[in-house]
Amino acid sequence: MEQSRITKKYDLFPRTLGQVLNRFGVEALDLTMTQGRWMHDAWGWPVDGYAAPPGFDVRAWLRTERRNATTLDKDWVGLTNALSGLFCGSLNFLDGTNIASPALAYKDRQGSSLLDVLRHGRLAREAVCTENLTPWGKLLPCSTKAGLAAALNGYRLFDADYHSIQTLVSITCASKDSACTQQLTQRVVAVFNPLRQSNKPEWSFTSLMDRPLNRPACALAASSTLHVTIPDLPAGAFQLHPADHAAVMINNKQVATYVYLRHHSLDPASATQSLRCVRLVFDHPPTTDFSVSRYLTDAGQERGILAVDLTNHRQVGDRTAQYTDVLPWFVRAYLHTVAYTCYPQGHATPADGLVEGVWFQHGIDRQRPTVMEVQVTVPASHLCTLRVEYELANLQYAEFRPDAERGFEVGSGLVTLFLNGTRPARLPTAIDPKASDVVRIHADAVQVQLPVPDFSMPYNVITFTCTVLAFYFGTMFSLTLSRAVSYRIDETTKKPVVVKIDELVWHKDE
Amino acid sequence: MLVSVDNHLLGHTRTNAARPSRPPPSHRRREHGPTTTMTRTIATILAVLAVTLVLALPSFASPPAANATAADDATNNWAVLVCTSRYWFNYRHVANTLSMYRTVKRLGIPDDQILLLLADDMACNPRNSRPASVINNAEDRLDLYGDTVEVDYRGYEVTVENFMRLLTDRMPEHTPRSKRLLTDEKSRILVFMTGHGGDEFLKFQDKEELGAQDLADAFAQMWEKRRYREVLFMVDTCQANTLYSRISAPNVVAVGSSAKDESSYSHHMDMNLGVSVIDRFTYANLEALESVHLASASASSPGGLNRTSSLADLFATYDPVKLASTPGVRSDLSKRPLESIPILDFFGASLTGAKVPRDEDRVVLEARLEVSPVPTVEKVARPTEEEVGESKAPRPVGPVKVGPASSWRAYLHAAALAGLVGIMSFVTLV
Numbered sequence: 048m049e050q051s052r053i054t055k056k057y058d059l060f061p062r063t064l065g066q067v068l069n070r071f072g073v074e075a076l077d078l079t080m081t082q083g084r085w086m087h088d089a090w091g092w093p094v095d096g097y098a099a100p101p102g103f104d105v106r107a108w109l110r111t112e113r114r115n116a117t118t119l120d121k122d123w124v125g126l127t128n129a130l131s132g133l134f135c136g137s138l139n140f141l142d143g144t145n146i147a148s149p150a151l152a153y154k155d156r157q158g159s160s161l162l163d164v165l166r167h168g169r170l171a172r173e174a175v176c177t178e179n180l181t182p183w184g185k186l187l188p189c190s191t192k193a194g195l196a197a198a199l200n201g202y203r204l205f206d207a208d209y210h211s212i213q214t215l216v217s218i219t220c221a222s223k224d225s226a227c228t229q230q231l232t233q234r235v236v237a238v239f240n241p242l243r244q245s246n247k248p249e250w251s252f253t254s255l256m257d258r259p260l261n262r263p264a265c266a267l268a269a270s271s272t273l274h275v276t277i278p279d280l281p282a283g284a285f286q287l288h289p290a291d292h293a294a295v296m297i298n299n300k301q302v303a304t305y306v307y308l309r310h311h312s313l314d315p316a317s318a319t320q321s322l323r324c325v326r327l328v329f330d331h332p333p334t335t336d337f338s339v340s341r342y343l344t345d346a347g348q349e350r351g352i353l354a355v356d357l358t359n360h361r362q363v364g365d366r367t368a369q370y371t372d373v374l375p376w377f378v379r380a381y382l383h384t385v386a387y388t389c390y391p392q393g394h395a396t397p398a399d400g401l402v403e404g405v406w407f408q409h410g411i412d413r414q415r416p417t418v419m420e421v422q423v424t425v426p427a428s429h430l431c432t433l434r435v436e437y438e439l440a441n442l443q444y445a446e447f448r449p450d451a452e453r454g455f456e457v458g459s460g461l462v463t464l465f466l467n468g469t470r471p472a473r474l475p476t477a478i479d480p481k482a483s484d485v486v487r488i489h490a491d492a493v494q495v496q497l498p499v500p501d502f503s504m505p506y507n508v509i510t511f512t513c514t515v516l517a518f519y520f521g522t523m524f525s526l527t528l529s530r531a532v533s534y535r536i537d538e539t540t541k542k543p544v545v546v547k548i549d550e551l552v553w554h555k556d557e
Numbered sequence: 558m559l560v561s562v563d564n565h566l567l568g569h570t571r572t573n574a575a576r577p578s579r580p581p582p583s584h585r586r587r588e589h590g591p592t593t594t595m596t597r598t599i600a601t602i603l604a605v606l607a608v609t610l611v612l613a614l615p616s617f618a619s620p621p622a623a624n625a626t627a628a629d630d631a632t633n634n635w636a637v638l639v640c641t642s643r644y645w646f647n648y649r650h651v652a653n654t655l656s657m658y659r660t661v662k663r664l665g666i667p668d669d670q671i672l673l674l675l676a677d678d679m680a681c682n683p684r685n686s687r688p689a690s691v692i693n694n695a696e697d698r699l700d701l702y703g704d705t706v707e708v709d710y711r712g713y714e715v716t717v718e719n720f721m722r723l724l725t726d727r728m729p730e731h732t733p734r735s736k737r738l739l740t741d742e743k744s745r746i747l748v749f750m751t752g753h754g755g756d757e758f759l760k761f762q763d764k765e766e767l768g769a770q771d772l773a774d775a776f777a778q779m780w781e782k783r784r785y786r787e788v789l790f791m792v793d794t795c796q797a798n799t800l801y802s803r804i805s806a807p808n809v810v811a812v813g814s815s816a817k818d819e820s821s822y823s824h825h826m827d828m829n830l831g832v833s834v835i836d837r838f839t840y841a842n843l844e845a846l847e848s849v850h851l852a853s854a855s856a857s858s859p860g861g862l863n864r865t866s867s868l869a870d871l872f873a874t875y876d877p878v879k880l881a882s883t884p885g886v887r888s889d890l891s892k893r894p895l896e897s898i899p900i901l902d903f904f905g906a907s908l909t910g911a912k913v914p915r916d917e918d919r920v921v922l923e924a925r926l927e928v929s930p931v932p933t934v935e936k937v938a939r940p941t942e943e944e945v946g947e948s949k950a951p952r953p954v955g956p957v958k959v960g961p962a963s964s965w966r967a968y969l970h971a972a973a974l975a976g977l978v979g980i981m982s983f984v985t986l987v
Contacts, residue, residue, distance in 0.1 A: 082681065125731040132733020135707055137714050176681035177689050178708040201704060205681050206688040448713060449643055449762035 059267060060231055061186040063133060068216065068229070071126040072114065074163055075156065075229075076216040077106040078130065080175045080183075083209035083238075084491065087335045090209075090238060092486065098236070099211045100459060100489040102171040103136050106153060108163040108218075123166055134214075135178040141168035144376060147418045150406050152371040152463055155485055156217070169373070171456040171492050175212065177201045183212050186233060187265075194265035195273070195307065199235060200258045209238040251323030264307045275324070277301040286325045336360040337368075337425075341460045341490035348498045350438045353380070355490060357433065357462065358392070359425040366425045367403070369463040370433055374417040376410040377440040378457055378495060384436035385421065392428045400424070400431045412440065444500055451499045460490030601982050609975035631786045632743040634906045636661045636671045637723065641715060641752030641761045643677040648832040649823050651679045652693040653751040653793055653839040655701035660846050661747065665906035672723065672738060674710040676752075676762050686829055693835040693843070695827040709736050717767045724748075724775040726784065742783035747791070747903045751839065754794030756817060757802065773803040780806040787891070789868070789903040793838045795820040798885035809890045810868065810898070814838035815882030822881050837880045845874040849900060862900065869895035 057065055068076060079099035107126060109119055120143065131138035146168040153165060180201055184191040191197055204210050213234040220227035241250040253259055264271040277294070278285055292303040340356040353374075359366050374380055382405070389400035403422040410417035425431050448455075464486040534543040638661075640654035658673055680691050680702045690700040710719060722728050723738050740746060753760045757769035779785055790811040792800050797813030804811060814821040814836070823833035824840040835843075848861030862870055872895065875884045888895050 128731040128733055132709075132735040135709070135711065135735075137712055140713070174678035174681050174712065176678055176708075177702055177704065178706050178711075181705055181707065201689045204689075449764040 059188050060229065061188075064186055064214075064216070064231065065229075067126065067129045067133065071122040071129070072110045073107050073126060073216075074110055074218045074227075075106075075108040076214070077104070077156065078134070078215075079104045079211055079213045080134070080136065080173075080179050081209075081211035082175045082205070083207075083211075085209055085238075085489065087338060087488065092335055093236065098487070098489055099213060100169065100171070100461070101492055102169060102456075103138060103173040103175075104167075104169050104459075105130065105138060105141060106156070106165060106167045108156075108165050111162045111164050119164065127168070134182050136173055137170060138168075140170060143415060144413060145169075145373075145416055147373040147408075147416055149371050149373070149418055149420055151369055151420045151422065152461060167373070169459050171459075175210070176205060180204065180212060183214060183233065186214070186231070188267040189265035193262050194268060194271060195260075196265075197262035198252070198256050198258050198260050200256045203239070203255065203257050204235070204237055207237040207239050209236070211236040249323065249325040254323075260307075271307040273305040273307055275303040275305070277303055288323050288325075334360070337366060337464055337486075337488070339460075339462045339488045339490045341493060343457070343493050343495065345436075348439060348496060350436065351495070352434050352436050353378075353457070353493070355433045355460065355462075356430060357423070357425050358430045359427055360392075361427050364427050366427075367422065367465045367467070368425055369420065369422045369465070371461040371463070372417075372419045372458045374410065374419070374437065374458045375455065376412050376414065376416055377442060377455070377497065378417065378437045379410065379440060380417050380419060380435045380437040382407045382409070382419075382435075384434070385419075386434045387421070387423055387431060388434075389426060389429045389431040392430055398429075400426075400429075439495065439497055442497060444502070444505065447497075447499065447502075451502075454494045454496040457493050457495045460492070462488045462490060464488065597986065601979075601986060605975055605979045605982065608978050609971060630743060631745045631902070633740070634666050634670060634745050634747070634903070635738060635740050636666050636747040636749070637674070637738060638671065639674045639715070639720060639748075639750045639752075641674075641676050641750065641759060641767075643762045645677075645679070645682060645684045646832055647677070647752075648679050648691075648830065649834055649836050650751045651675055651677065652691055652701065652834050653836050654749065655691050655706075656693045656835065656839055656843050657747075657749045657791075658706070659701050659703070660843065661904050664846075664849065664851060664901060664904050666904075667906070668705070668707050669735070671707075672710070672736070673706075673708050674715045674720070674723075675708050675712075676715040677712065692827065692830075693840075695825060695834060707735070713762075715762065717761050717765050717771070720761075720767065721771065721775050724784075725778045725782070738784070740784045742786060744785050745787045745789075745903055746785050747789050749791045749793075750800075751793040751836065754792070754796060754800060756796050757799045759792070759794055759800055769800050769803045772800065773805055776804050776806040776809055780808075787893075787898075787902070791842075793821060793836050797821060797838075798883075798887075801887055804887070804890065807890050808892060809887075810895065811887040811890075812872065813885045813887075814880065816885055819882045838875075838882075838884065841875055841880060842871070845871050846900070846904060849904075851901075851905065864899075864901055864905075866900050867896050868898045868900060868903075871900055 055065065055069065067073075080103055081099040081101050084101055085093050085098035105127070107123070109122065109126075111119070114122065123146070124139075124142065127138040127141045130136075146166050148165050149167060153167070180199070184196055184199070187194070187196050189196070191199060211234075213232070213236065215232040215234070216229050217232070218227050218229050239250070239255050241255065242248065244254065275287060275292075277287070287303060289305075292305055295302050295304055337360065338356075338358045340358075342354055342356075343351050344354055345352040353372070355370060355372075357368055357370075385405060385407075387400040387402050388397045390397050401424040403424060405422075406418075406420040408415075408418040419435065421433060423431065423433065466484050466486060533546045535546055536542070537544045636657070638654045638657050640650045642650040654673070654675060658671060661671060662668065679685060680689050687700075689702060691702045692698055693701055710723075723736070726738060728737055738746075750759060758766040760766050776788065776790075779788075785808070787808045788806075788810070790801055790804070790809060792812070793814045794800070796815055796817050796819060798816045799813075801809075801811035801813060815838075822837050824835045824837045826833045845862050849864050849866065851864055853863070862874070872884070872886050877883050886895070891898070
């Protein structure tokens with residue numbers, strides 16, 4: 048039984064999750080279940096500067112005291128199995144072959160002690176559906192029976208252009224070696240498109256979620272508030288109801304605040320009270336000043352080039368970016384082929400880009416993936432391309448998935464931008480006003496097509512081999528059982544008469 | 558020219574040739590008196606007889622006590638619902654499985670005791686025009702997915718290995734409880750499988766197959782490990798009846814949707830989704846089961862089933878003309894006749910003596926609600942002294958007969974084994 052520095056109080060923190068974390072020595076955990084890609088060019092920066100990659104993404108910081116690598120591996124297996132049972136996902140597929148411990152990324156999410164080791168695994172193809180939302184909701188103190196979570200409607204949430212269900216556990220310690228507390232943050236990030244439903248640039252909470260906000264707030268909640276970011280439009284261009292709301296400034300943006308009290312609810316029946324916004328003009332989507340594009344190039348199923356385009360749209364000011372990629376073992380990337388070229392925007396002549404450092408862990412076949420982390424500087428108004436060449440391995444017949452023709456998803460492609468005190472333009476309101484100094488952009492997921500074998504070949508080989516063996520065996524068997532003899536035709540009876548060997552070998556004296 | 562020649566012709570030749578000499582009988586042997594040799598022979602014969610007796614003994618042993626105890630001995634109900642097909646065009650298989658899931662949940666089996674295995678995700682599939690919902694009826698539009706679905710095995714986890722491990726509970730360490738079939742000897746299990754199948758196999762995800770013999774072995778293992786009291790095995794695939802042909806474990810009732818060389822057909826298509834939404838066999842089951850609800854003892858539709866109906870009533874509703882295939886039932890392994898097994902024994906929770914919960918999902922069509930206790934199940938008439946005697950006899954430890962009651966096989970096996978032992982001891986002696 049390990050001594051844990053974490054005080055265990057399960058009045059608000061869900062016991063199911065807490066006991067799993069305690070049992071396997073997990074200090075911090077990020078688990079996100081996402082479908083869709085955050086479209087930076089259309090939606091700007093994601094809320095809180097952090098968007099999750101598609102699929103299931105798990106990061107766990109495990110304590111290393113009194114645990115060696117073998118115990119850590121076993122505990123990781125236990126953790127992923129427990130989480131897969133808890134969240135109804137196939138997290139048990141994250142074994143040693145597809146998890147990584149990146150050295151540079153996620154440093155700001157580091158646990159309280161530097162002795163923690165980070166293990167990160169991703170299932171890019173995992174579907175997210177109601178069976179993942181239900182257990183997430185059960186972790187809340189009031190479940191989905193009261194509070195804002197009661198308005199979460201799966202039918203509308205899973206119809207959204209992007210949705211991400213996040214469970215984040217972080218740890219804070221008052222001081223070194225003192226008692227620590229774990230905080231659980233549960234988030235749902237979704238991008239709804241009301242134009243798809245109504246074709247009018249207006250929305251109401253009921254029209255978005257198809258569920259009224261008529262449940263009381265959770266009795267255990269210290270506060271329950273709705274924030275609506277006021278759009279950057281002239282005053283007459285939109286109307287927000289109810290109009291009597293408190294307005295606060297968060298991150299230089301105006302935010303309307305509605306307090307969702309226990310006994311007062313935003314009544315949908317009353318037109319003046321229900322939460323809705325009517326816009327009379329469309330506004331331009333916010334732009335980001337940094338964009339990332341990731342793709343595979345070079346044709347063929349034998350080798351290829353993985354390329355990432357980093358574009359700094361700012362006129363002045365370089366950006367430091369860290370690119371982290373975890374490639375599966377069958378995509379063998381070569382360190383000596385890493386190339387970084389920068390082009391001034393609009394020009395075709397390349398200039399050398401500045402690579403500050405490369406951290407590379409080569410993959411071992413069927414044991415561990417390739418982890419590549421490159422820290423680069425992207426000058427202002429430049430487009431920089433980071434390229435690495437890879438070679439595809441041949442998989443064994445049984446290693447292919449049931450839908451083998453679809454291929455395999457490759458890597459994660461994370462770009463971590465260091466802001467160094469400069470906030471990117473038009474970052475929308477963060478719920479948590481504390482600004483973080485990094486922005487994470489998840490690059491596009493790419494898919495690689497491995498040559499698929501003919502799965503009927505083993506059957507063909509067995510059939511053919513057995514036929515050959517049968518012919519061979521039959522012939523040999525009859526040859527061994529039969530004996531070659533000489534015979535002569537008898538003159539009188541005209542029938543064959545076997546000539547005895549003795550007569551052949553030794554001449555009988557007549 | 559080669560002519561095959563009889564050996565005796567050759568033997569004729571061989572008598573002239575020098576015979577390879579055998580080593581002369583050792584003089585040491587000759588020194589043993591004739592009595593010692595006789596003793597050894599007698600000892601061998603006695604040993605063979607003793608071994609034969611020991612090996613034949615289990616076939617004389619009484620069948621395990623659990624077989625003959627009263628019919629309402631079970632205390633918990635489990636369901637294992639498997640959809641083995643992947644891809645959007647196999648939507649109906651997922652709909653089949655979810656229909657069964659909804660039915661057993663509605664009739665009382667808790668989610669913890671339902672293992673749902675879906676090989677692909679249809680509800681949140683990008684091709685689904687109704688996000689997060691799965692329908693089984695183009696007119697009804699009832700969503701089977703709902704708010705509280707729990708899928709225990711999804712996507713690539715639905716494999717033959719995982720299914721077999723689930724049944725026999727040979728799971729690796731750290732497998733979560735929600736993924737294990739934690740049944741005991743007082744459990745009734747409904748196993749429902751659907752997908753594409755053929756003669757004595759069921760295809761899992763286009764990659765592998767589950768054979769009828771594998772399935773029979775899994776049930777036999779479950780019986781050995783006392784992991785069930787009774788099983789209802791339902792399968793809706795092409796040539797489904799062949800899949801249960803090899804089951805030999807006792808207390809298994811098996812139902813299949815079509816006979817050998819027959820296909821099972823889908824029922825109808827939804828024009829918005831563009832795929833078939835339910836199979837005929839499952840649709841027939843649902844039509845019968847939808848009229849069963851716990852709150853009322855009479856059926857919601859005239860001529861339908863109610864909560865007191867038996868499995869025989871359910872199977873009698875199958876119409877081979879409507880199904881376009883011949884469903885099959887296997888009841889030879891079951892100790893209870895089908896007429897005396899209530900539907901709720903498998904599709905609902907075992908509620909003998911417990912309060913019947915209100916079924917809030919169904920609209921009760923009668924004007925009045927009957928508040929009647931759960932009717933007792935008719936016990937199969939058996940002579941009481943046999944029942945008492947067998948229930949008191951402890952289950953014998955060691956190999957126990959699993960197969961049907963014919964014992965000539967046991968004798969044959971014992972005789973063969975004895976013969977083999979005899980031959981081996983003879984060879985070692987000589």
